[in-house]
Amino acid sequence: MALFKLKINGKSQEVDVDPKTPMLWVLRDHLNLVGTKYGCGVAQCGACTVHLNGSATRSCQLPVSVVGDNEITTIEGLSEDADHPVQQAWLKIDVPQCGYCQAGQIMNAASLLKSNPKPSDEEIEAAMSGNLCRCGTYTRIKKAIKEASNNINA
Numbered sequence: 001m002a003l004f005k006l007k008i009n010g011k012s013q014e015v016d017v018d019p020k021t022p023m024l025w026v027l028r029d030h031l032n033l034v035g036t037k038y039g040c041g042v043a044q045c046g047a048c049t050v051h052l053n054g055s056a057t058r059s060c061q062l063p064v065s066v067v068g069d070n071e072i073t074t075i076e077g078l079s080e081d082a083d084h085p086v087q088q089a090w091l092k093i094d095v096p097q098c099g100y101c102q103a104g105q106i107m108n109a110a111s112l113l114k115s116n117p118k119p120s121d122e123e124i125e126a127a128m129s130g131n132l133c134r135c136g137t138y139t140r141i142k143k144a145i146k147e148a149s150n151n152i153n154a
Contacts, residue, residue, distance in 0.1 A: 023062040
């Protein structure tokens, strides 16, 4: 076990865990931030996506020991009142069906729009291709990202 000082959602946090513990489990089991979901455990589905210094990162394969001074943002920290343009677009377009993958989808979409505020359909498809949706809401996801891109301050 080791003590790690982390910056998560703008707050300093301390956890005493095995250095190999994936951030997903630090977030869920030690910090009670359960919006980040476990999907596949091998960084292939995107359900566990968080931001590491603003970039979409799969937390299920990110050991706490490599986070260091980098900032982690989870779905809980994306906005205080669910007023991020991506979250608002998700509601407007009624994207979720079962909803399980949506936190990861939203975090990946927010990262995309941060780096590319006006992506083409092809750029959206490429950026989101690693996030799986068991319900197949891909058309609505793409439409919501386009909607959010109209409300992102570039």
